[in-house]
Amino acid sequence: MKVIKFGGSSLASAQQLEKVLNIVKSDPDRRFVVVSAPGKRNSEDTKVTDALIKYYKTSAANQDVTGIQNWIITRFHDMISELGLSEKLAQNIAFAIQELAKIEIEGNDFAYDAFLAAGEDNNAKLIAEYFQKNGLTARYVHPKQAGIIVTGEPGNASILPSSYDKLEELRDSDEILVIPGFFGVTAQGQICTFSRGGSDITGSIVAAGVKADLYENFTDVDGIFAAHPGVVKNPHSITELTYKEMRELAYAGFSVLHDEALIPAYRGRVPLVIKNTNNPSHPGTKIVTKHSGATFPVVxxxxxxxxxxxxxxxxxxxxxxxxxxxxxxxxxxxxxxxxxxxxxxxxxxxxxxxxxxxxxxxxxxxxxxxxxxxxxxxxxxxxxxxxxxxxxxxxxxxxxxxxxxxxxxxxxxxxxxxxxxxxxxxxxxxxxxxxxxxxxxxxxxxxxxxx
Amino acid sequence: MKVIKFGGSSLASAQQLEKVLNIVKSDPDRRFVVVSAPGKRNSEDTKVTDALIKYYKTSAANQDVTGIQNWIITRFHDMISELGLSEKLAQNIAFAIQELAKIEIEGNDFAYDAFLAAGEDNNAKLIAEYFQKNGLTARYVHPKQAGIIVTGEPGNASILPSSYDKLEELRDSDEILVIPGFFGVTAQGQICTFSRGGSDITGSIVAAGVKADLYENFTDVDGIFAAHPGVVKNPHSITELTYKEMRELAYAGFSVLHDEALIPAYRGRVPLVIKNTNNPSHPGTKIVTKHSGATFPVVxxxxxxxxxxxxxxxxxxxxxxxxxxxxxxxxxxxxxxxxxxxxxxxxxxxxxxxxxxxxxxxxxxxxxxxxxxxxxxxxxxxxxxxxxxxxxxxxxxxxxxxxxxxxxxxxxxxxxxxxxxxxxxxxxxxxxxxxxxxxxxxxxxxxxxxx
Missing domain, CATH: 3.30.2130.10 (VC0802-like)
Structure with missing residues (x-):
């Protein structure tokens, strides 16, 4: 049983989503899919999360939100049409984006988090339907249903330990569950986000909760390099790394994952692999609690x-x-x-x-x-x-x-x-x-x- | 102006004292001589200080002290006769040793220190007369007269900073001053010893006090070896060492001087040289605040x-x-x-x-x-x-x-x-x-x- 997480660049376009579909399809153990918000399609593009920040600021300033609202809705609609998904989904997402404008911002510590989380949340709905349309038995699950209950610190939520028992129940599902990353829900039902880059944290929490055999973190590099590619020409990517080694390397050039994202998987003793959506046959870098055999003295x-x-x-x-x-x-x-x-x-x-x-x-x-x-x-x-x-x-x-x-x-x-x-x-x-x-x-x- | 200190093995016998005399005579800058108690003449011998400890214990136990008293007196008398010194000195020393037995030990924190200090004190009297007899203008100076005023911690005295001004006055003397090491006098007039090995401390204090150009510490080795002679065969002796290097080496095999003994000379910026009484032409090891030139990277x-x-x-x-x-x-x-x-x-x-x-x-x-x-x-x-x-x-x-x-x-x-x-x-x-x-x-x- 594997938890698989995709970053924003892996989910930016119909073309990228096709790669994601193929990756999930190629291994029946890939049962939990954690997704980020759509990233940039090219270097001039805007990330959906950044657009949502602008939407929040415009709304907070009581200015006209129509322009930014439409940009976000169009961004999702474009993907929906390219992928041939339903009008119902398009309406559902448009409605969710529009509803954000109704959130009372003044004095509401959680308003910003609610805006931000919409990127991951709506993308998860989209991807679940895309999977279904392409023959997978998939289902969108909101973090509240999944049991990702967090502390009420906006922008810096921590998982409540009791969440893990609830998450373990997800093991019994025979569907592929698509879960939006980056946020959980407080005991009072408020949307509350993890620190930035938090989809990795969600993946790690889900992996620990469902006691996965492997947490696959798909990004856009062939794993972790043995030295910074900006300094050493064509460094090799490390095959196997322990959590401890990963921490020692964490200073620079090795910041593929935030430390916070590693903790749940580390404590749950779930090995993690960092792989490349654009080159899925590359073995990537596996992060384990203990080396599987003798390796080089230096990694x-x-x-x-x-x-x-x-x-x-x-x-x-x-x-x-x-x-x-x-x-x-x-x-x-x-x-x-x-x-x-x-x-x-x-x-x-x-x-x-x-x-x-x-x-x-x-x-x-x-x-x-x-x-x-x-x-x-x-x-x-x-x-x-x-x-x-x-x-x-x-x-x-x-x-x-x-x-x-x-x-x-x-x-x-x-x-x-x-x-x-x-x-x-x-x-x-x-x-x-x-x-x-x-x-x-x-x-x-x-x-x-x-x- | 130099302060020169001799350890117990340099002062154990008439033969050794002759070497000491020649060393002092050979350099008119050698103006302050700090002496230890007589050490062992051979491996079966007893150090005078150890005999004084026995004397103290016998006295504290209210047992007959005659035997140990006589051993100590004879030890000094033997040297006096060998060196042809005066009957008056012999009587003076015998009296001083006998008087110790009258010290009230019960409830007297300073009794032990008074017994111990008698080794250095009487040896200084003996050496001063020996120097005089051999043509040197020398004088015995009791630490009280010298101005070595210390805190009242028996066995662990510290010099009072005010002592240094009084010590500086000794510079004006045109005699060679022979000062017993190892003890000072409290403001209340009690004899109080430094920690063991304390003659080195006295030498260091006097050197700092009289603002000496050099503190010569004579012992029975050719200075400090670059490695422990018990481990490395015939290691070379280090020519020049900084105080900082000396401290770094202080762990083992380099314990020629106690750290406490280095402090006054270090703070007074007086360079120190460790030399061998039995091989005075060997340059020994000089300990300085700053290297005089480029040396090996490793000392x-x-x-x-x-x-x-x-x-x-x-x-x-x-x-x-x-x-x-x-x-x-x-x-x-x-x-x-x-x-x-x-x-x-x-x-x-x-x-x-x-x-x-x-x-x-x-x-x-x-x-x-x-x-x-x-x-x-x-x-x-x-x-x-x-x-x-x-x-x-x-x-x-x-x-x-x-x-x-x-x-x-x-x-x-x-x-x-x-x-x-x-x-x-x-x-x-x-x-x-x-x-x-x-x-x-x-x-x-x-x-x-x-x-």
């Missing part, structure tokens, strides 16, 4: 810029109980999250995302470290990048660090900081940003290049 | 065992503000100091000294991490060693990590954890203890061996 290399490091030293630092805790407390009081904390005996560096620091926060940190913790020296270094070499099988291979250090040293890259935890899941290097691309390229060559 | 390699690591992982750990701080708080509440904290995205290791963990504390840590911080996995790994590669000039040399990683990988050593802070002062590896000696040897060979 991927990521690089990300915009990090800073707070460097401090204090004589006899390592003899001071509580020093590290107090440093982190200062950051926490300023609501700053740190990424890494490499240490010597008497010095400590804290690596964090640059955007978390404002000039005022910087000054506050320096003041507090100097006055309260009486550090001997403190400085803030900017323009840093983090390079991650990731692979769960590194722990079974001696010499990964040697290979990495040789590649970086041959490219004349200075290693500002280094950290490798006992999980041996990844090695982190902090380097200057101007050397980031060169570092990723030389590491890719060292681990995956031709010998 | 020394240390290894130390008896570390454990607490390893934990939690999905989305790096998104949680305060997670690291909370982990360190748990340790701090158990009064546990950590050494290093290497991190991945979703995992964290805390490296600490094994002796800090009891089975109860271990259980408490695991419980709290599991219950309060809801980590997914936690384990405690034992039998770990820390290897440090140290050198301030590493930051100007690309490729140190490559050399180190190659050496370790060729010796088949698995790197459990790695950390290098932005100071680039040291690279730390955590490995299994059974591989520690092999790791140190292979790194020594890689950085200092013949090519």
């Amino acid at each position: 991927g290399i990521s690089g990300a810029s915009d990090f800073v490091s707070i460097n401090m030293s204090k004589y006899l630092m390592n003899k001071e109980v509580g020093f590290g805790r107090k440093v982190l407390q200062i950051l926490e009081d300023l609501n700053i999250r740190f990424e890494h904390m490499p240490t010597g005996i008497d010095d400590m560096s804290i690596v964090l995302k640059a955007k978390q620091l404002t000039p005022i926060k910087e000054q506050e940190i320096i003041d507090q470290l100097t006055r309260k913790l009486e550090v001997d020296e403190v400085s803030i270094e900017k323009g840093l990048s983090i390079i991650m070499i990731v692979g769960e099988n590194m722990k079974n291979h001696i010499g990964v660090m040697e290979t990495a250090a040789r590649a970086l040293s041959q490219s004349n890259i200075n290693l500002e900081m280094i950290s490798q935890g006992s999980s041996e899941l990844s090695i982190m290097f902090v380097i200057k940003t101007e050397q980031e691309e060169e570092a990723v390229r030389s590491l890719y060559q060292a681990f995956f290049g031709e010998k | 020394g390699i240390s290894g130390a065992s008896d570390f454990v690591s607490i390893n934990m992982s939690k999905y989305l750990m790096n998104k949680e503000v305060g997670f690291g701080r909370k982990v360190l708080q748990i340790l701090e509440d158990l009064n546990i100091r950590f050494e290093h904290m290497p991190t991945g995205i979703d995992d964290m290791s805390i490296v600490l000294k094994a002796k800090q963990l009891t089975p109860i504390k271990e259980q408490e840590i695991i419980d709290q991490l599991t219950r309060k911080l809801e980590v997914d996995e936690v384990s405690i790994e034992k039998g770990l060693s820390i290897i440090m590669i140290v050198g301030e000039n590493m930051k100007n040399h690309i490729g140190v990590m490559e050399t180190a990683a190659r050496a370790l990988s060729q010796s088949n050593i698995n790197l459990e954890m790695i950390s290098q802070g932005s100071s680039e002062l040291s690279i730390m590896f955590v490995i299994k203890t059974e591989q520690e000696e092999e790791a140190v040897r292979s790194l020594y060979q890689a950085f200092f061996g013949e090519k």
Whole structure:
């Protein structure tokens, strides 16, 4: 039993929907189809979700909504005619879009969510009918019927744990269920959306709920590349990745799925595969809890810029109980999250995302470290990048660090900081940003290049 | 102007004292001589300080002290006769030793310190007279006269900052001042000792106080070796080391001086040299605030065992503000100091000294991490060693990590954890203890061996 999710670009046109139909038809295990709103048909096009945002804003400003309303209705109608679907469906969708204008916006925290959700919701109705017309026993299911009950945080809903029991009942259906992604319903019946990119979350929740054997996430790339294609020329796509490896790679160039989308599938131990609607025979990248066999020691290399490091030293630092805790407390009081904390005996560096620091926060940190913790020296270094070499099988291979250090040293890259935890899941290097691309390229060559 | 300190083995016999005399005579800048109590003359001998401890215990138990009293007096008398010093000195020292028995021990927190200090104090009197007899203008100075005024913590005194002004007045003396090490006097006039090995502390305090150009610490080794001589065969002695490098190496095999002894000289910016009384022409190891020139990228390699690591992982750990701080708080509440904290995205290791963990504390840590911080996995790994590669000039040399990683990988050593802070002062590896000696040897060979 598989849950299959399609992104907006896979659902943008009649031509794309035909590919989707064929994919669903080709495997009888594909029983739950989670859909996004229609995406762009070409680079000049507008996503339906963006049009719905405009519709909301126009309505909120008490301006004439006819133009934007018609654009959205026409967008759906065009697909309906191209696919030869029913006039009844066209009327149903037009009515749903028009009804949005009646929503009281003033003082209604859920109004925006209701507008946005209409893209996924109406597309699911359309796709269900398209499937039926083409010989599949399919049915549209609203998240409320499916049992996707969420917390009442507009734009940032979380699934209620009790939802999973209700979702499990869907297993008994013998139809293909088409479920709109991106939103759930509160206990009070309000439409409430997940964070943006939330159709992936719906797919993940449904996969965990129905205890699927596989969650197939169809997008427009052949899976996850071992390095960013903008940096390395034609990197290979990774065959198998563990959830942990995926997290380590999450910094940059690997943002196919939001972390939040991975959680339900991860906790439900449902493997996930990222595949390409436009190239469905490609195996894509499978994300599993445990590797199926011995693989390369390294699975991927990521690089990300915009990090800073707070460097401090204090004589006899390592003899001071509580020093590290107090440093982190200062950051926490300023609501700053740190990424890494490499240490010597008497010095400590804290690596964090640059955007978390404002000039005022910087000054506050320096003041507090100097006055309260009486550090001997403190400085803030900017323009840093983090390079991650990731692979769960590194722990079974001696010499990964040697290979990495040789590649970086041959490219004349200075290693500002280094950290490798006992999980041996990844090695982190902090380097200057101007050397980031060169570092990723030389590491890719060292681990995956031709010998 | 130099402060020169001699350890117990340099002062154990008439023969040793002759070497000391020649060392002091050979340089007119050697104006302040800080002395320890007489050490062992041979491996069966007893240190005077240990005899004084026995004397104290016998006295505290109200037992007959004659035997131990006479042993100590004879120990000093033997040296006095061998050196041809005065009967008056012999009587003075005998009286001082006998008077100790009159100290009220019950309820007197300072009694133990008074007994112990007698070793250094009477040796200083002896050495001052020996210097005078041999043509030096020398004078014994009691710490009270010198101005070494300390806090009233028996066995763990700290110098009062105001002492330094009084000590500076000693600069005006045109005699060689012989000052007993190891103790000071409280504001109330009580003898109070530094922590054990405290003659080094006295030397460091005097050096900072008189604003010496150099603090010469004479011991029985040719300085500090670049690796432990018990592990590496005939390691070379380091010519120049910065205080920071000394601290990084402080883990093991480098404990020539206590950290506490370094602080006054470090804060007073007095360079320190460790030399060998038995080989005074050897330049020894100079410890400076800043390197005098370009040296090797690596100055020394240390290894130390008896570390454990607490390893934990939690999905989305790096998104949680305060997670690291909370982990360190748990340790701090158990009064546990950590050494290093290497991190991945979703995992964290805390490296600490094994002796800090009891089975109860271990259980408490695991419980709290599991219950309060809801980590997914936690384990405690034992039998770990820390290897440090140290050198301030590493930051100007690309490729140190490559050399180190190659050496370790060729010796088949698995790197459990790695950390290098932005100071680039040291690279730390955590490995299994059974591989520690092999790791140190292979790194020594890689950085200092013949090519």
